[in-house]
Amino acid sequence: MSLTLKPRAQVRAKISSVGTYVPPRLLTNADLEKMVDTNDQWIVERTGIRERHLVEPGVATSDLAVEAAKCCLAKRGVDASEVEVIIVATVTPDMLFPATACLVQNKLGAKGAWGFDLSAACSGFPYALQVGAKLIESGMHKKVLVIGADVMSSIIDYTDRATCVIFGDGAGAVLLEPCAADEIGLIDYWHEVDGSGGVALNMPAGGSLHPATAETVAKKMHYVHQDGQTVYKFAVRKMAEAAETVLVRNGLTGSDLSCFIPHQANKRIILSTAERLGMPQDRVVINIDRFGNTTAGTIPLAMQTALDEKRLKKGDLVLLASVGAGFTVGATLLRWEF
Numbered sequence: 486m487s488l489t490l491k492p493r494a495q496v497r498a499k500i501s502s503v504g505t506y507v508p509p510r511l512l513t514n515a516d517l518e519k520m521v522d523t524n525d526q527w528i529v530e531r532t533g534i535r536e537r538h539l540v541e542p543g544v545a546t547s548d549l550a551v552e553a554a555k556c557c558l559a560k561r562g563v564d565a566s567e568v569e570v571i572i573v574a575t576v577t578p579d580m581l582f583p584a585t586a587c588l589v590q591n592k593l594g595a596k597g598a599w600g601f602d603l604s605a606a607c608s609g610f611p612y613a614l615q616v617g618a619k620l621i622e623s624g625m626h627k628k629v630l631v632i633g634a635d636v637m638s639s640i641i642d643y644t645d646r647a648t649c650v651i652f653g654d655g656a657g658a659v660l661l662e663p664c665a666a667d668e669i670g671l672i673d674y675w676h677e678v679d680g681s682g683g684v685a686l687n688m689p690a691g692g693s694l695h696p697a698t699a700e701t702v703a704k705k706m707h708y709v710h711q712d713g714q715t716v717y718k719f720a721v722r723k724m725a726e727a728a729e730t731v732l733v734r735n736g737l738t739g740s741d742l743s744c745f746i747p748h749q750a751n752k753r754i755i756l757s758t759a760e761r762l763g764m765p766q767d768r769v770v771i772n773i774d775r776f777g778n779t780t781a782g783t784i785p786l787a788m789q790t791a792l793d794e795k796r797l798k799k800g801d802l803v804l805l806a807s808v809g810a811g812f813t814v815g816a817t818l819l820r821w822e823f
């Protein structure tokens with residue numbers, strides 16, 4: 486018997502639903518003033534952040550991811566049993582293994598799904614989005630759940646004013662499905678890694694290089710360490726460069742976009758990128774004031790903000806952009822299809 490291969494039709498992938506979740510507990514700038522030597526004015530002027538949400542003890546990344554996923558599936562009327570793949574972008578997995586995607590699969594009751602985690606820090610969500618899209622475009626899968634979720638509070642030193650004011654906890658999920666004949670969905674992306682930047686933003690211990698010991702704990706090596714200035718300079722340059730690369734090779738300029746949805750690390754980075762792209766501020770989605778930097782959660786949380794504010798509708802041309810630890814860089818061009 487000979488193997489017969491059926492030709493597959495060219496399939497495009499689209500985002501068909503968005504769901505988000507942030508834990509209810511708020512940490513405001515006023516709260517932080519009582520914890521470290523900082524003040525509301527410094528935090529707002531330097532970052533744009535006013536408050537962030539934090540989990541209660543015992544709540545993990547998978548818990549936030551599951552709530553976001555449930556919300557996403559419910560909006561589309563899809564049962565968890567129909568999900569075929571779950572990709573969780575995170576740098577704060579519940580544990581090193583099993584993958585958080587496996588924990589989500591179980592808690593969600595997605596009995597038919599396989600999945601895995603993807604580690605690309607603040608670019609995790611756009612990277613996972615492209616991997617998920619390729620699984621749809623291959624013709625192998627029709628429902629892929631892409632989740633960006635982080636409990637940053639689990640790796641933050643709340644005595645370090647340089648990092649503790651920035652981060653928050655949160656999650657967002659999107660469902661990827663094949664486009665209908667008249668739809669375009671995900672169009673193009675540009676991703677880049679510059680591993681020489683690894684020293685500027687990392688959590689040094691807990692992996693194979695520095696397994697947990699009393700010494701690594703005493704030296705605070707299980708917390709986020711950031712050289713803020715170095716990351717800032719790289720982010721301002723590369724977020725705009727990546728965005729421009731995608732726009733130029735598709736014959737577009739910033740003014741052709743309906744909506745710019747950037748990673749929310751610092752309001753100043755976002756505004757400088759938007760200015761370089763020639764994007765009017767009213768087309769730039771900013772919600773960092775309410776959530777801080779939730780790492781892999783920021784872009785889907787910002788998508789939801791755009792939907793809530795009725796700034797995103799079917800047919801809109803949308804650009805996502807991110808820079809994160811690694812360094813990782815990403816820009817994604819897509820047409821919104823719901």
Ligand code: UT7
Nearest residue numbers: 523524527531607646647650713714716717720750751809
């Ligand atoms: O999403 C992952 C990627 N991460 C990023 O994109 C973060 C990029 N970096 C940044 O957003 C900014 O560098 C920060 C918001 C982290 C810091 O802002 P900055 O304007 O770069 O401040 P700086 O680190 O240069 O510090 C300026 C001063 C310093 O004091 P001296 O040395 O001038 O006396 C800091 O000690 O501000 C001080 N400082 C603070 N003061 C009050 C640092 N943190 C605080 C604070 N409150 N929370």
